[in-house]
């Protein structure tokens with residue numbers, strides 16, 4: 001195996017082996033080499049620890065990413081369901097759920113329909129003869145209660 005392909009820990013072991021072969025003494029240069037090798041050894045241990053921590057974080061991140069994807073798919077399904085449901089409600093509103101009341105004009109006999117709002121207003125003009133028609137809306141009930 002080439003030196004360049006070795007891991008940081010393997011390189012450190014190799015450098016330490018070389019240093020031992022030098023039989024380092026107490027000169028300034030020897031002390032410097034010993035200190036550097038000590039430093040490299042510490043750095044190799046810390047970097048390896050950090051690398052392992054980072055790898056496990058990546059694994060966790062992958063798991064979280066999978067979970068987020070799953071939730072995202074569920075949300076899309078829910079969105080589709082709500083959208084379809086909303087369309088059903090709209091259709092129901094437009095076609096089936098409108099408060100209309102059929103009126104027959106006492107003057108000309110024209111049949112037409114008014115909405116609830118017009119009925120509460122109490123009067124409407126006949127669309128054919130323009131006769132003003134009034135409705136006694138709940139007036140009697142309120143009078144009886146008094």
Ligand SMILES: [Zn+2]
Nearest residue numbers: 105108126129
């Ligand atoms: Zn009329």
